[in-house]
Amino acid sequence: MDPAKLLDILGNENRRKIIQLLANRPCYVSEISGRLGVGPKAIISHLSLLEQAGLIECSVDEQRRKYFNIANNVRLEVSVSPYSYTMALQDINFDREKKRESYAVENNGPATRDESSCFFLKLSERLRELRIKQEELAQMQKQLQAEYTELMDKCLDSIEDIARNPVECELLFELLKNEATAAVLCYNLRLHPSIINSNLMDLAERGFVEYTIKNSQQYWKICETGVENK
Amino acid sequence: MDPAKLLDILGNENRRKIIQLLANRPCYVSEISGRLGVGPKAIISHLSLLEQAGLIECSVDEQRRKYFNIANNVRLEVSVSPYSYTMALQDINFDREKKRESYAVENNGPATRDESSCFFLKLSERLRELRIKQEELAQMQKQLQAEYTELMDKCLDSIEDIARNPVECELLFELLKNEATAAVLCYNLRLHPSIINSNLMDLAERGFVEYTIKNSQQYWKICETGVENK
Structure with a gap:
């Protein structure tokens, strides 16, 4: 879906x-x-x-x-923050009939009433543990999202230090969020390809951006190896 | 919100x-x-x-x-599965102005152009790491949800082994999902309080359910200590 x-x-x-x-x-x-x-x-x-x-x-x-x-x-996750809006839908695929069968074969069903009771209480305990884990993961994601926004704030300050003109500012900000083709950058920033390209070249020369080829398209991104090379 | x-x-x-x-x-x-x-x-x-x-x-x-x-x-999370429908909204509270200030004080801003460049590339690297972590957490949550559904399937089979009548079945199923007061159980199952209570008593005697008092209300739940006691 x-x-x-x-x-x-x-x-x-x-x-x-x-x-x-x-x-x-x-x-x-x-x-x-x-x-x-x-x-x-x-x-x-x-x-x-x-x-x-x-x-x-x-x-x-x-x-x-x-x-x-x-x-x-x-499972649907939507996050709305000053620098990002993402939505992701995960399909939890699993073959219920198959799982139930395999369980039946493995266990042959608990034999006595006492075993059944014990088995049920164990399952219920496990359900409780899963709920706690789910809550922990949700908390971790919350922290990550907070850190992400905070980091983007710092990046914006940092961009102001290194960019030589407003177009460079915009390009670096766009590429921080996502790698992109020059065409997408032209569209998002509504600037002429020649302006986008000359600024990308300048930024590449100074070691801030680089491109990779994917599906025979040139994708621009912030340099990954930049830190080590300095 | x-x-x-x-x-x-x-x-x-x-x-x-x-x-x-x-x-x-x-x-x-x-x-x-x-x-x-x-x-x-x-x-x-x-x-x-x-x-x-x-x-x-x-x-x-x-x-x-x-x-x-x-x-x-x-951050909004919605999960729809055969045994649960949950939605949770997390407010990622953080004081942006305060954070930016504290950052400025700590760093006094990178001094030279070279330091600025290096700092920016480091921040960008960290952003990339955060995105990968977010993806990993999402995968873990996906697995938990799959396991939860699978476990509920097993629980349903197990309930059939231990319940002595259809009302017990329904009660155990309800309590697996959530602890609840007798009144909520009456409402959810649309059964008379006397039926709910007598079945709860029976299940409690056999060591399947117990209650705790919260806000001076009696909350019924599946026994937590049952496994150890057996």
Whole structure:
């Protein structure tokens, strides 16, 4: 799934509530409609949108009633900061049926009631540990993002020391965020290719930028080996 | 900021494009309107929504033209999986002005042109390292989410082994995801308090669940000490 698509979906409060309900348990349309206090027609239209996106799927129970459950396993990260806006969607792919089978074979099922109890409590303990780890990782990412912004602040000060004109300033700032082709730089800075190129050449001569060839295109970036060479 | 509020904001494609532009550089209304091919009236209404949410702010340049830039530093994480739907918004608080000052004092600014160049390249190297770390953490979080879902699958199988009736099944499943008061369990499972309570008592007697008191409320959870006691 495309992250933009997921953001479009999550941009609606009722759709978020539906996902919340389904993450708790599979539900029928009437249940969802009752819980949310929203007419079944609107619920059905939200559900079909979610289904088309592959986020949920529907099954039919013994009484031939349709119920819906979450079919996907995704993780979306968006960060908005003064120097960056990124969104990334990770598909947590794993073959659930296969995993369950392999587990069944490995274990042959716990034999006695006591073993079953013990096994269940162990699993539950492990779930708790995972939640703690997730929280720790989130904290680490928070710190990284703070450090990133702080570092960009310092870089901006530093650029002012080394750039000889405003175009060089802009070029160094762009390349700090991402390597780029001259064409992309022209577009982003809205400057003529000749100006971009002559400034890039100057910066390259002074050891600040260099290029690499990828897919037969010239990508400019801040020098990686610059520190060691000095 | 509330994560739901940010999702409402990000649910619109043009607002996402505006944030993208401003993360690159501060912009005037006319610039944004030109780049997006959207009339200034619509842009202004998006901008005022973003400003109200505290995501952007506006300043006035020497020619008294208003320009906008990103004012906040936030990180949003949403995960949707068969057993969980979570969203978390982290505010990356840090006092930018203070940090810049302390940096200036520490360093007194690099003295020579050569020192400046070297300093800039070092900062850029550090930025690159941070990006790699961020990517590594994202991969770790992806693996944790996969393991979490897999573990929940196993837990569901395990619950079937130990539960004596469907209500016990539901209760154990609910408590695996989160500790909860009896009232919340009644609401989530739509069962009468007397049924919930008698089943909780039974599960507690068999060593599966226990309660703790928080804010003078009884919170039920899966036994933590169960594994060691067996």
